[in-house]
Amino acid sequence: MQDTPQRLLIIDDDEMLCHVLDRAMTRRGYQVIVAHDAEEALALAHRHQPQLATLDLKLEHDSGLKLLPDLLDVVPDCRVVVLTGYSSIATAVEAIKLGAVNYLCKPADADEVLAAFDRQQGDPEIEVAEQPPSINRIAWEHIQKVLQEHDGNISATARALGMHRRTLQRKLQKRPVRR
Missing domain, CATH: 1.10.10.60 (Homeodomain-like)
Structure with a gap:
């Protein structure tokens, strides 16, 4: 890893998830900053200029999709992975269009999140579902x-x-x- 740890902003209203992800990423050498809503996230992004961010799609009073462009205006080079327990094709497409580098369904562990930050290309070998959706x-x-x-x-x-x-x-x- 680098001499200076990368800064990771975790934006999620689930305090337990934040705590677990914070501990896991800190152990891996990241400097972790946690925000629980959009206003706090933008203030911390201004102050700390994180290189990486995880963004919950459905914050308690905010939409992660609405926050994403504002976050990238503050920190244009930040690599953002959207995490959600409410995945859908529409929100995945919009998240990528709005600048997220990846979109993961919860639960996702620290290794999956780190892999999502690093993936630069699509995977043409991904399995296509055998059955159409219900x-x-x-x-x-x-x-x-x-x-x-x-x-x-x-x-x-x-x-x-x-x-x-x-x-x-x-x-x-x-x-x-x-x-």
Whole structure:
């Protein structure tokens, strides 16, 4: 590793995940800084100019996708990996378009995160699914796409989908369905 440790900004509202990832990355020689919301993340990015960042897609009161361009405005050379427990094709595509170098589904361990920072190219050998996604997974993906189109606004998304807002909220509280 280098003489000066690389600075890693962890942005996640899950304090336990932050603690575990902080310890694992510190043991690997990184200087770790932790933020739990967008405002704190931007302030720490200004102050510390991290080379690397992990960004939770769904912060408690903020969207990681909305924060990503602002973070890269503050630290243009920062390599950002988006982590999420709410993965969808739509959010993965948007994260990459907005400047993330990779997108990982939680749970991801420290080695997977470090590998995601280092991957420069796509993998043409990645396995293609044997079966098409389930109808429930397609519905989940569609909801995520429409939610993204409405900047995370639950009421506008519910209107666009023709469903009651509370029904949409219940669906969003569940983990994404398996493929």
